[in-house]
Amino acid sequence: MDVKNAFLHGDLYEEVYLQPPPGVDAPSGYVYRLRHALYGLKQAPHAWFERFVSVMQAAGFSPSEHDPALFIHLSPRGRTLLLLYVDDMLITGDDVDHISHVKRHLNEQFQMTDLGPLSYFLGIEVLHSAKGYYLSQSKYIQDLIVRSGITDNRTAATPTDLHLQLRGTDGTPLEDPSHYHHIVGSLVYLTVTRLDIAHAVHILSQFVSAPTSVHFGHLLRVLRYLRGISSQCLFYARDSPLQLHAYSDSTWASDPTDRRSVTGYCILLGSSPLAWKSKKQAVVSRSSTEAKLRALATTTSEIVWLRWLLVDFGIVCGAPTPLLCIGAIQIANDPVKHELTKHIGVDASFTRSHCYQKTIALQYVPSELQVADFFSKAQTREQHRLHLLKLSALDPLLPP
Structure with a gap:
């Protein structure tokens, strides 16, 4: 017998059907009352996070105002940071003894496994060296290539063709688009560390609703590119200066279908790419x-958020963040030109206000040195290689 259970939790209302335990009979007209959120219900994630927050606050941590999954503890002995992702967490800080205390406290409240020093987290491999840290997803790439079903051994020097312009009408529709969906979704997550495929994935993800044979062919090119350079890592040097700077650029009317432009940007802390x-x-x-x-x-919006977040890490950006760009500098700085820019007044005013507040400092950069081009348009083989070096995307097995 299925017994209908209805309950109210906060502002959410949900109906589920529960099977009573063996030997328990529910009289007619009675319902079961849930005392705790069950796994799989809408309330479960919210209830779990509320419980975790209460435990962390009892331990002296405070949630960050800029990332609610980041918890901060300050003491005369240093700063301790805990980052939560669902039920996985990273703990780091200056005070080793306090970190051990936090782990003991969490172990008393939850069933927890201590995996030791960070080496693998959510598919991201972390390698340590005397010079710094390497982040990669090489195992994730190998697994993805196996799942893709590629049978040849070919590789590609770049993820996309130069001057590539795809349309929804190119080729014939795929009979089963689910394979395309799966690969594109996996590549989207792969851009967490593989910034070199960000532009290619941006293009291919636009056709997930109705992919064709041509789109799938270009998708396989991205996989062949990854196979040839699967061990590439993002390198974060120990001696990198803690100075934020950014690159911003865009194409103009580059999409052949709707004539919309593409924004590309990259923000670095010293030599280390952050966003x-x-x-x-x-x-x-x-x-x-x-x-x-x-x-x-x-x-600018991303820079503002990162500057706030870096304060939580104990890094104060006192000077304006250099924002290197090619055009629109005069309009962003000069309010007199409002007659020509009324239709984009919000963006102009937003950027201008942060120029006046010394949050950012707009600087001109020649097009050949514009790193943001890497994220807005396809590159030649040599340009692609140079941008990888500028962004500290290295192969730890090969000399730079």
Whole structure:
């Protein structure tokens, strides 16, 4: 007999059907009451996070105002940080004794396994050396290539063809698009460490609703590129200066179907990349200057958030963050030109206000040195290699 159970938790209402335990009969008209959230219900993640927050606050931690999954503990002996992802966590800090105390406290409250020093987390491999840290997803790449079903041994020098322009009508529709969906979804997660495929994945992910044979062929090229350079890592040097700087650029009307532009940016702390993006803009820009100004506003927003987050890590960015770009600098700095930019006034005003607040400092960079091009357009083989070096994307098995 299935017994209907209805309950209210906060602002959420849910109905489920429970099977009573053997030997228990529910009289007609009675229902079961859940005293705790069950795994799989809408309330479960919220209830789990509330419970975890209460435990961390009892241990003297405070949630970050800029990332609720980051918990911070300050004491005269140093700073301890805990980052939570569902039920996996990273703990680091200056005070080793306090870290041991936190792990004992958590072990008393939850069933917990201590995996020791960080070496593997959510598919990301972490290698330690005297010079710094390497982040890679080489095992994830190998597993993905096996699941893709590629039977040849070919590799590619770059993830996309130069001047690639794909349309939804190219080729014939795939009979079973689920394989395309699976590979693209895996590649999206792979861009966590493989910034070199960000632009290619941005293009291919636009066709997941109706992929064709042509789209799938270009998808296989990305996999062949990854197979040839699967051991590549992001390198974070120990002696890298703690100075934030960013690159921002955009194409103009580059999409052949809807004529929208692509924003590309990269933000680095010293020589270490922290954030990057390749994304189509939400609206059509009527000039290249307008497209670049929209890209500046997007990059500025990310810089502001990173500056806040770095304070939680004990890194105060007192000086303005250099934002290197090619165009739109004068409009972003000069409010007199508002007559020409009323239709993009919000982006212009947002960027300009942070220029005045000394959050950012717009600086011109020649196009050949614009690292953000890596995220907005395809590169030649030599340009691709140079950008990898600039972004500290190295193969630890090979000399730089």
